[in-house]
Amino acid sequence: MKKVFAISLPFLLLIFACESNPKYVKLSGFTQGTTYTITYAESDELNYSHEIEAILEQVDKSMSLYRDSSVINLFNASQSSMEVDSLLAQVVSLSLQISAQTNGAFDITIGPLVREWGFHMKKGEVPSSARVEELLSYTGLDKIEINGNTLTKHNPYTTIDVNAIAQGYTVDLLAQFLESKGIANYLVEVGGEVRTLGENPRGKAWQIGVDKPVDNALSGENLQVILAVSGKSLVTSGNYRKFFIKDGIRYSHTIDPATGYPVNHALLSATVIDSTATRADALATAFMVMGVDSTISWLANNPSVEAYLIFSNTDGDYSVWMSEGLSSMVVEK
Template sequence: MDKKIQRNFLWIALLILGTIWILARHNRTIPYQIDNGLIFGTVYKVTYQYDENLKEEIEAALKRFDGSLSPFNDTATITRVNHNEDFVPDTFFINVFRRSMEISKETDGAFDITVAPLANAWGFGFKKGTFPDSAMIDSLQEITGYTKVNLSAEGKVMKQDPRIMLSCSAIAKGYAVDVIAQLLEQKGIRNFMVDIGGEIVVRGENPKKDLWRIGINKPVDDSLSMNQEIQTVLNITNIGMATSGNYRNYYYKDGKKYAHTIDPRTGYPVQHNILSATVIARDCMSADAYATAFMVMGLEEAEQFANAHPDIDAYFIYSDENGKLQTFLTNGMEKYVSK
């Protein structure tokens, strides 16, 4: 090779190495911001490596999201849908609705955003209900079922019965995490964690230049969320993660425990031995919905579904016949578990 060409290659190589070194050094000097607060009745925490603080933008995005999908917000899109107003919903709502319909079909109705009337009746929804009897459950099931709603060509929600009500509480929080993650990515941020009430998206590396370490709580009955005992720790990055469980939102009546997970197919709170389901997926919205579906399915059905879908991984904690905690992990989940 001509010496002049060799020198040119050498200069190009040195230039590339120098650029990489400068970028790496610059990346090390950029601080990690940590923002936290309250949203959707829970806490959020956003950790990201950036040279300016974005809390105002983050909270503005969360406020817009709340204005779309919070059933506790009287002017929210979902409230207007439940009031049968004639309008075209916003993009947040449409995205959640479409993904909800997809997952409802995949899970044969174990996940279903039309479960709202049943959740309300059992005291776990956005309206205060009275303890239902079997006749009321039968009546409410007539207006429950994802096949009874759809979007028109114009994007309007069409209901078979105007009494049908929607609640996206089992998927919206995960989607909110995705929305904030997208905001950070649009800023060019590569290292971050978004956590809203335990629903999480992580990218890149943590402040210690390592994978993000996320704990899964031991599912001990704890309605006040005081017990933070960890069952296991996952080492993860570039994924969405969500956990659903029946150990915090529940009540007792006549000595029987009623948990907040309602099976849309039966109309009753689930009574399975599965205590919590943690799901890893490409996005947090999907992970959130699948985690709820698994709590509805119960252990055997959930195991079969998770094993048949290699695009997701799952970690189940359940009680055996002796009341002892046991775990089930999909093969893909094992690589995330901290040794």
């Protein structure tokens, strides 16, 4: 659910179709303004499309900003507290946890700032410093709290936008459903957020290609690296495709919640591998706010998370940093 989603994804899913045993079922469609693909091994070739569509509809009713009657829109229109559904309550709770773990780099209240900078429109605009300060006064994770299913805002102007975590959360819901059916080999992808288990149809770990940070390239056209991923989730976030230039200054769509301004650092793309897509999704967004050095420091204290960072160097070229555990996942091209 990140923003108004582009169909071009941050990486290419390399799914190899061939005859094998067990047989694989592939489902695809549209959801949350983007596409989804689900591939799973099922000896009886059972089609779970109806159940999957029901899960997607449930998430949409809860968290879509483009559905007037969604729970999130009802909360945003409220003045203080309201009971929300269990899905939104869980996503908000996880968001608050990850915000605390990243020193506020992940923040679901900055939607008004993103809109003020024009990133929901075709043409970006540079707001006045006074306007940025005004919006900062009712953004920040200290402005909301969750207690059970009761969601409270401490400023009536505060709103939430869970697009930077909800696609990953949706992937996890779909993966949990497949596992409840005893499926041990699958790949679930929604808008580029991926979770895998077991093997692909060729009997190997699922292979996922990460794009080079090229402004106008199609997804999968210029691969930086191919990673073999099994039993993990992978999410890539980048700021090289969505930006605007005003008076010779390039403004990234990644807004720093602490300042209210677009980030200005060398990190172009952050790929995160973690146990859940929810967490990987939020962390990829947070890392794009934090930048290279702060991200590497954070990862040193959180060794269960793997990351692949692409950043610009002083020579005007790209450099790469990867965590130690991720190096074993690299597939030779």
